[in-house]
Amino acid sequence: MANSRVGRSWTKCKSALTVCCRPDHLKATSGVALLVGTWLTLVNQADVIATQGLDIAVLLKVIVNYLTPFVVSNAGLLSRKV
Numbered sequence: 326m327a328n329s330r331v332g333r334s335w336t337k338c339k340s341a342l343t344v345c346c347r348p349d350h351l352k353a354t355s356g357v358a359l360l361v362g363t364w365l366t367l368v369n370q371a372d373v374i375a376t377q378g379l380d381i382a383v384l385l386k387v388i389v390n391y392l393t394p395f396v397v398s399n400a401g402l403l404s405r406k407v
Contacts, residue, residue: 341403344402344403345399345402345403350399350402353398353402354395354398354399354402355395357394357395357398358391358392358394358395358398359391360394361393361394362387362390362391362392362393362394362395365390365393365394366387366390366391369386369390370383370386370387370390
């Protein structure tokens with residue numbers, strides 16, 4: 326079983342991008358990012374947005390709230406594909 330995995334390395338950027346950019350994978354990882362990013366934004370930034378509005382600093386935090394679960398779910402996808 327271990328021999329069937331020889332040569333399948335997702336550490337190379339092109340291979341990783343090929344896996345992550347498949348439409349079915351993008352749909353799944355984007356869904357996770359949307360759900361978790363929205364939750365993180367509501368929990369961490371909703372009060373700031375409601376009282377102070379959306380400035381560049383808050384906007385960057387919101388972007389990171391969505392990028393983090395997207396990256397984590399892609400990392401999980403790649404680790405599963407090894």
